[in-house]
Amino acid sequence: xxxxxxxxxxxxxxxxxxxxxxxxxxxxxxxxxxxxxxxxxxxxxxxxxxxxxxxxxxxxxxxxxxxxxxxxxxxxxxxxxxxxxxxxxxxxxxxxxxxxxxxxxxxxxxxxxxxxxxxxxxxxxxxxxxxxxxxxxxxxxxxxxxxxxxxxxxxxxxxxxxxxxxxxxxxxxxxxxxxxxxxxxxxxxxxxxxxxxxxxxxxxxxxxxxxxxxxxxxxxxxxxxxxxxxxxxxxxxxxxxxxxxxxxxxxxxxxxxxxxxxxxxxxxxxx
Amino acid sequence: xxxxxxxxxxxxxxxxxxxxxxxxxxxxxxxxxxxxxxxxxxxxxxxxxxxxxxxxxxxxxxxxxxxxxxxxxxxxxxxxxxxxxxxxxxxxxxxxxxxxxxxxxxxxxxxxxxxxxxxxxxxxxxxxxxxxxxxxxxxxxxxxxxxxxxxxxxxxxxxxxxxxxxxxxxxxxxxxxxxxxxxxxxxxxxxxxxxxxxxxxxxxxxxxxxxxxxxxxxxxxxxxxxxxxxxxxxxxxxxxxxxxxxxxxxxxxxxxxxxxxxxxxxxxxxxxxxxxxxxxxxxxxxxxxxxxxxxxxxxxxxxxx
Numbered sequence: 001x002x003x004x005x006x007x008x009x010x011x012x013x014x015x016x017x018x019x020x021x022x023x024x025x026x027x028x029x030x031x032x033x034x035x036x037x038x039x040x041x042x043x044x045x046x047x048x049x050x051x052x053x054x055x056x057x058x059x060x061x062x063x064x065x066x067x068x069x070x071x072x073x074x075x076x077x078x079x080x081x082x083x084x085x086x087x088x089x090x091x092x093x094x095x096x097x098x099x100x101x102x103x104x105x106x107x108x109x110x111x112x113x114x115x116x117x118x119x120x121x122x123x124x125x126x127x128x129x130x131x132x133x134x135x136x137x138x139x140x141x142x143x144x145x146x147x148x149x150x151x152x153x154x155x156x157x158x159x160x161x162x163x164x165x166x167x168x169x170x171x172x173x174x175x176x177x178x179x180x181x182x183x184x185x186x187x188x189x190x191x192x193x194x195x196x197x198x199x200x201x202x203x204x205x206x207x208x209x210x211x212x213x214x215x216x217x218x219x220x221x222x223x224x225x226x227x228x229x230x231x232x233x234x235x236x237x238x239x240x241x242x243x244x245x246x247x248x249x250x251x252x253x254x255x256x257x258x259x260x261x262x263x264x265x266x267x268x269x270x271x
Numbered sequence: 272x273x274x275x276x277x278x279x280x281x282x283x284x285x286x287x288x289x290x291x292x293x294x295x296x297x298x299x300x301x302x303x304x305x306x307x308x309x310x311x312x313x314x315x316x317x318x319x320x321x322x323x324x325x326x327x328x329x330x331x332x333x334x335x336x337x338x339x340x341x342x343x344x345x346x347x348x349x350x351x352x353x354x355x356x357x358x359x360x361x362x363x364x365x366x367x368x369x370x371x372x373x374x375x376x377x378x379x380x381x382x383x384x385x386x387x388x389x390x391x392x393x394x395x396x397x398x399x400x401x402x403x404x405x406x407x408x409x410x411x412x413x414x415x416x417x418x419x420x421x422x423x424x425x426x427x428x429x430x431x432x433x434x435x436x437x438x439x440x441x442x443x444x445x446x447x448x449x450x451x452x453x454x455x456x457x458x459x460x461x462x463x464x465x466x467x468x469x470x471x472x473x474x475x476x477x478x479x480x481x482x483x484x485x486x487x488x489x490x491x492x493x494x495x496x497x498x499x500x501x502x503x504x505x506x507x508x509x510x511x512x513x514x515x516x517x518x519x520x521x522x523x524x525x526x527x528x529x530x531x532x533x534x535x536x537x538x539x540x541x542x543x544x545x546x547x548x549x550x551x552x553x554x555x556x557x558x559x560x561x562x563x564x565x566x567x568x569x570x571x572x573x574x575x576x
Contacts, residue, residue: 024373025374028370029359033359108355109357112359112371112374114323115346115353119343270324
């Protein structure tokens with residue numbers, strides 16, 4: 001570790017015991033607010049499910065077998081399902097960013113929290129944790145559907161859930177950080193503009209080999225590709241060292257998003 | 272011991288200096304007021320005391336801790352009633368109390384017990400299950416006050432606690448704040464209502480353009496910056512007022528578009544002198560000097576936005 005990291009750890013670690021209660025309170029607040037408004041979040045679960053039914057199973061019946069991660073042939077719906085699981089984990093983080101924007105700009109929820117012993121980094125942690133919980137809830141539901149449809153082949157699939165947690169953390173942290181930059185509701189469109197192409201082109205519906213050389217490189221660095229590749233390996237096998245690389249990608253993405261969110265809340269509200 | 276001790280407290284936003292090096296001390300159990308027109312720097316000062324706004328310069332000690340480094344520990348012992356209600360619109364009245372207590376890390380059983388007691392204190396028990404949105408302005412204000420008390424704070428910061436409330440609601444708020452003061456809670460408030468300052472404050476400072484223009488108890492400020500009584504003279508609208516015959520009658524004379532104010536020690540004898548000089552205004556009113564006279568004298572009558 002560098003000196004800077006040592007200082008950072010020395011500053012953050014002693015505060016963690018107290019932080020647990022503060023972070024818990026932030027999450028509790030979101031759960032209390034969600035009690036009255038539980039229908040909207042359901043869309044994040046149904047979207048990938050509908051894609052699975054229409055494209056994976058419907059369109060899939062017209063398509064033969066295609067190569068999976070290890071080169072062995074798999075059925076089209078088996079191929080698409082892990083990718084849709086990754087996008088359901090992503091949706092939690094992305095959809096939650098609208099709530100974060102509202103709470104910050106209109107609800108004054110964070111102003112209220114900051115008048116108490118809660119600190120910006122606690123708010124960042126709590127909100128990201130909540131976004132992650134939302135993503136994981138979608139993932140659990142989707143995994144259940146996959147299990148019921150017999151779409152899980154490898155015993156490694158047991159790791160799909162913790163992997164979905166990591167993916168949810170990465171997207172939740174970056175979605176929350178992005179929300180702190182929004183000025184109006186129209187800015188939310190930028191999010192859609194980033195997410196929709198990613199959803200369509202991150203090898204969700206066809207293998208990476210479809211792309212030309214340099215395009216493959218572009219697709220490889222996008223976060224959803226990393227999630228799709230990770231879950232496809234775990235669910236369809238074989239699992240290689242590359243899975244560790246994908247996982248590290250989301251740890252880094254989450255850490256950056258968390259730090260950025262904390263800094264933005266401090267910068268915007270503690271003026 | 273001073274609970275709040277600010278020295279050369281300064282807040283700048285870019286080139287603009289909102290608070291310009293003020294010294295303030297607030298003692299235990301005191302009700303202290305920041306009085307001033309809009310833009311005088313009251314709210315910026317309150318935010319610094321609330322440890323949600325870093326100082327640009329100076330030092331600020333609160334409860335014997337440093338505001339710059341001990342923010343969370345200080346905030347744990349403060350109650351804050353912000354200028355705009357920041358209640359959680361997505362939750363009910365009772366849930367607002369509950370979650371606010373949780374923000375302070377207060378154990379669940381204690382939050383529950385205190386919520387019921389405080390909702391009773393601000394007369395909102397029968398609205399406990401209402402959504403906050405449905406409450407009137409006065410009820411929201413009372414709920415904000417009740418919420419700020421959930422941590423049993425030693426210092427209560429109130430930024431314009433009754434702005435926008437109708438007279439009934441204001442009196443209820445004043446009465447509750449007075450009871451808190453009797454219980455030993457130190458009150459620090461901002462206001463631009465003179466009657467509020469006179470009702471609630473033991474001591475206050477008048478702020479103007481980021482500086483302290485005067486300091487003292489309401490009575491001392493009136494004695495120092497105004498006369499004991501004021502005679503208000505109204506003349507007919509079309510009458511050209513000649514101040515000449517009024518000369519030497521008052522310590523200070525002020526001519527306004529609709530009336531003339533005479534600042535005098537004894538109003539009745541000034542009125543007798545008026546008739547002796549043959550001056551016959553349309554109406555004459557003798558009243559005691561108020562903080563408003565001090566305020567307008569110190570901060571001017573120009574409209575501030």
